[in-house]
Amino acid sequence: MIQPNNSDKTQLDALITQGMPHWQISNSLGESYKEQRQRFLLKRLQLQAQIMLISGLTLIAFFLWVNSQIEGKIYAFKIGFIVELFILICWALCKTSIGQRHPDLIFLSLCWSVTCVVQIDIALLFNNLEPRSNIWTLMFLTQATIIPVQWWMHLISQIGTIICYFILYILYNPVLKNISAFYVEQGLYFFWTCIICVFSVYLYERLQKNEFNARKAMEVAQQKSERLLLNILPEMIAEQLKQQPTTIADSFHEVTVLFADIVGFTELSTRTSPAELVDLLNRIFCLFDQLAERHGVEKIKTIGDAYMAVAGLPNQSNNHAIAIANMALDMQNAVNKFNAANNQSFCIRIGISTGPVVAGVIGLKKFAYDLWGDTVNIASRMESHGIAGSIQVCEASYQLLKDKYLLEERGLIKVKGKGEMMTYILKGVFSEEL
Known part of the structure; x- marks a missing residue:
């Protein structure tokens, strides 16, 4: 049975105190x-x-x-x-x-x-x-x-x-x-x-x-609200909303999207108390958040036990596929270490897709930065049609990663709404030119 770790920071504390270095909150908060x-x-x-x-x-x-x-x-x-x-x-x-x-x-x-x-x-x-x-x-x-x-x-x-x-x-x-x-x-x-x-x-x-x-x-209150806002929205988007509180929608020609799902988590929920379940999920997702920050990846949202992230927006970059691939491999390693430290046997199923998306903030309340487009749907299908413990990528992602990573051809699979698609399994890095 997993005991909740009372020494861990609460979710709100994490939202306030973790993030980009120039927004760190000092205990003294300036001069006394x-x-x-x-x-x-x-x-x-x-x-x-x-x-x-x-x-x-x-x-x-x-x-x-x-x-x-x-x-x-x-x-x-x-x-x-x-x-x-x-x-x-x-x-x-x-x-x-x-x-x-x-x-x-x-x-x-x-x-x-x-x-x-x-x-x-x-x-x-x-x-x-x-x-x-x-x-x-x-x-x-x-x-x-x-x-x-x-x-x-x-x-x-x-x-x-x-x-x-x-x-x-x-x-x-x-x-x-x-x-x-x-x-x-x-x-x-x-x-x-x-x-x-x-x-x-x-x-x-x-x-x-x-x-x-x-x-x-x-x-203090203003700094905490700024920190909370920057943990909900990317900094660029937060600044846009503060200056012009209207609908924000931007098109991006090429980004790489990642979906990850914890295999067996639904089954675990039937034999674990809600408090223990939430504590476990929080600890795993905190590890993922740290990896996202390390690799310059933008976390989009969590849906149940699924984790969604993207690279290449809102600040565009040319190495978005590499950033996501590195993060996906590190996510597998993080889960393995978590299992060893907590006597668990979880594995994650990850799907990756590359292509154009529309990203922005819509609505009047409870703002959330989200993505739309076929690339998002394909990344979700890569995850849901993937193999437990593996990282499945589409053809577009494969073309960007094939020279630096070890990828194994899985073959054609039937994807709902897309028909048959060629997919590959990301195994690791075979070149040190990263």
């Missing part, structure tokens, strides 16, 4: 949200550094202009020069491997180069420790606007600024008028500025993450 955020962060850090460099130069020029005393001009230049130097270093680090690995450190450095460095410079030069809340507010609002990601980085930058100020306050211990009222007012102002910046960044990033996940889910 973390990778996208990292790339966004680096670009915005460089943008912020450039804006800060330009604005810093304008502020230096302004303070040099408004200060009438030489000493004031020197102080303004010193502070501006140091800040600009820090910003320039941060901007350069964004382009290095260090910046790419640790953009959060660049973020904090950019913030503190304006808030902390300015505060320290003013304390050292003027012994003045009034909080520069206007500079802090401008810096935090700028970062929340330009780099609205990773709210915790914004919070750390704000806390770091406060800690820096308190350390300086302890060291210098300045005396201010109305110190309590001053610090309460400044504290409330600064507190709500920080809360608004951090909370707005948190909401924005949450929105962006949800949007990213929704977009990825849509891409």
